Amino acid sequence: MPTDSILTDGPLDVLVLGAGISGIGAGHYLRTEHPSKKFAILESRESAGGTWSLFTYPGIRSDSDLNTFGYEFKPWRDPQAIADAPRILDYLHEAIADDHLDEVIVYNRRATSVDWSESDQLWNVTVHRNDADDDFVVQTRWLFAGTGYYNYAEGFTPEFPGSERFTGQIVHPQHWPSDLDYAGKKVVVIGSGATAVTLVPSMAEATEHITMLQRTPTYVIPLPREDAISNAMKKVLGPDRGYALSRQKNIVQQKLFYQLSQKFPTVARKVIRATNVAMLPSDFDVDTHFNPPYNPWDQRVCVVPDGDLFKAIKKGSASIATGRIATFTENGVLLEDGTEIEADIIVTATGLNLQLFGGMEVKVDGQTIDLSDTLAYRGMMLSGIPNFAMAIGYTNSSWTLKIGLLCEYFCRMLTYMDASEFTSVRAVADPAMPTRPLLDFGAGYVKRALDRLPKQGTQVPWTMTMSVAADVKQLRKGAIVDPYLDYRKQTVPAEPAPAV
Template structure:
C-alpha cells in the first residue's frame, strides 16, 4: 500500500472546514501516526486532522534517501505497542519501516485525515476563545490559511528537516569533486568505482560507509573523535522464535518486554560501570577487526559509554568492510579541502572524488513554528517541560519527544496514553484548557541531558527541565509507565480552565 498525495484529500478538506477542530496533529511521521491511532481508538468522537508538510507519510523514513538508511533501534521496541512488528529484521531498513507505517495508516483508515503539503508556520492561543489559531502554508500553492483547534499535538520531532548541519570547511570551493549532505542525497549520485570520504562518526556515517563500500573504489570514514560502535544481529532470533511459537501478537509483546529490559540493563550497566562497559565494547570491536588494528586511535572515545548514543552496526557490517579493505577509518582534524580531497592537520591528504558531510542535524522544535499567546510571543527557552508531555504556561499543547537512550516510540506511546486520559478528564469536568504552572524559582537544567553536538548547539533555544518530578524528562520506561500510564492527570501543577473563566494572559 502506498499513502502518497499531490494535494489534500476531499475528506481532509471537509474536516478542516468544520472548525474548530478538537486536535491538530503536526506531522505524519511515526509520532503523528501513533497519536492519530490513539485518538481514533480512545476518542473516536473527536475531530482531528494531520498536517503533513510533504506529499507523503513517513517523516524521517521517507525523507532520507541515502544508501542503507535503517533504524538504530530494534523494531520490537521502535514499533508501536498496538501493532506487532512481523518482519524478521529487528534492525530494519527504511523501506520496511515505511511499509509498516503505511499499514498502520490503512488499518486505522487515516488516509482521509491527512492534509498533505501543509506546514503550520505559526500558532497563536486566544484566552478568550480558548483556541489555537494556526497559520498554515500550502506548500504546493504558496497560499496560507487559518485553522482553529482546541489542541495541538506536535509530532514533528526535534530536527530541522529542511537543512542539516554542515560546518564551514576551509577550501570547500577548491574541491574538484562533489560534496553531498545525507539529508539531501541526490537520486542520481553515482559513486561506483570512486573514492568516497564520509565525514562523521555517528549513526548516519556508520550506516553509509558499509552500504557504499561494496560499489565504491574505497570509502573512508573521517572522524574527529571516535564513537562507541557495537555490533548487533540484524535479526533477533529469540524474538522471531517467540512470534513463530506464540503467534505474532503475544510473541511481539514478550519480545518487546525482553528488549525493553535489555535496553535498560545495558544503559544502567554503562552508567554504573563505565570502565567495564568500555572494555566489553572494545573486546567486541577487536574480535571483528584485523589483529593489528589501531583500536586506541579509532575506537577509543574520550567519553564514557552512553554519555552519547551508542552506534549500532547490524551483523557488524562496518567491521566487515574494514576487515575486507573496502573501507577504512581515519581519525584527525580537517585543515582544509583541497582539489583532490581533504588535507588533515597532520599533513595527510585523503583523496576523494565525493565527500559526504555526515556531520549531523540541526535541532528545531515544532518545525520552526512561532508560538504566541494573545499575540505575545512565547519564548520556548523560558518554559519547562511537564512530564515530558507539555510545557509550562503553554495551554493545550503536546510536546512529542521520545527517548534518547532507548527506542523513540516507547515514550511516544506512553505520552499519547496520558494525552488521551487528560482529554477524558477535561470532557468529564467541562474544561476547555489546561496548562502546567511552574514555580518561577525552580532549579532547571537542559531539556536533553545529552552530550551530542547537535544538542549542545541548540540548548539556548530549547525549553528546560527541572530537577524533580514531574518536571523532568524521564528517560526510563518503568518511570514513565508510573507517571504517564498510571499517574494523575489532575495535580497541583496543572491549571484547568473553562471558556467562561476570567483569565490573565
C-alpha cells in the same frame, strides 16, 4: 485524499502536526480512545513517514530494534529487527491504513504560527499551502506536535576551509541526490555517528574505496540484524503475544546495558573494546579509531547490524581515519597531521540542526512565547502554553517507547476534561525551581541548540525521564490532576440586562 475542508469546517478537537512515527501514533490513540473527536493530521511534505521518507541515502535503517521502535499496539512481523527504511515505511503505511488515517492526513500543509485565544479557548493556526504558496487559518482546541526535533529543510554542515576548491561532489545525507553515481569512486564520509556507520558499509561494495573520517571516535557495537529469540517467540506464541514478550525482553536488555554503562563505565568500555578487537584485523589501531574520550552512553552508542562496518574494514573496502581537517583540497581532504585523503565524493554526515515544532512561532493571546523560558511538564506539555502537547522520545532507547506513553497520558487528560467540562489546561511551574537542559545528552547537535530549547526541572513531574519504568508511573499511571495543572472552563459573557 482529504482536502482543506476537513481543516476549515468548524474548529477541530485536535490538530496533529506531522505524519511521521509520532503523529501516526497519536492518530491511532485518538481513533481508539476518542473516536468521536474531530481531528486532522497536518503534514508539510507530500508523503507520510517523517524521517523514513525524508532520508534516502544508501542503507538507511533504524539504529533501534523494531520490537521496541515499533508501536505497542501494532506487532512488528518482519524478521529484521534492525530494519531498513523501506520496511519501516511499509509498517507505517500499514498503521495508517489500519486506522483509516488516510482520511485525516492533509499533505503539503505546514503550520507556520499558532496563537492561543484565551477568550475563545481555541488555537488559531496559520497554515501555509506549500503547493499554492498561500496561507489560511485553522482553529483547533488542542495541538499535538509530532514534528520530531530536527530541521527537515536543512542538515548541519560546519564550515570547512577550502571547500570551494574541491573539484568533486559534496553531498549531505539529508539531501541525497537520486542520481549520485559513486560506483568505482573514492568516497570520504565525514562523521562518526549513526549515519556515517550506516553509509560506509552500504557503499563499500560499489566504491573504489570509502573512508570514514572522524574527528572523535564513537562507541560502535554489532547486533544481529534478525533477533532470533524474538522471532522464535513470535513463531511459537503467535505474532501478538510473541511481540509483546519480545518487546519486554528488549526493553529490559536496553535498560540493563544503559544502566551498567552508566554505573560501571570502565567495564562497559572494556567489553565494547574487546568486541571491536575481535571483529577487526589483528593489526588495526583500535586505540586510535574506536576509543572515545567519553564514557558509553554519554552520547548515543552506534549499532551496526551483523557487524557490517567491521566486515567492510576487514575486507579492505573501507577504512577509518581519525583527525582534524585542516582544509579541503582540489583532490580531497588534508588533515592537520599532513595526511591527505583523496576523494571524488565527500559526504558530510555531520549531523542535524535541532528545531522544535517545525520552526513555527508560538503565541498566547498575541504574545510570542520564548520556548527557552518554558519548562517541560511530564515531557509532554510546556509551562504556560495551554492545550499543547509535544512528542519527544528517548535518546537512550527506542524513540517510540515514550511516544506511546505520552499519547496514553494525553488521551486520559482529554477524557478527564470532557467529563469535567473543562476547555483548557496549562502546566504552571514554580519560578523558584532550579532548571537544567531539556536533553541531558552530549551529542553535538544537542549542545548547539540548548540555548533555544525549553528546559526541565529537577523534580517530578518536571523532569524528562529517560526510563520506561519511570514513565509508566509518570504517564500511564500518573495523576491527571495535580497542583501544577491549571484546568479552566470557558467564560460565557453575561447576558446584557434588559432595557427598562
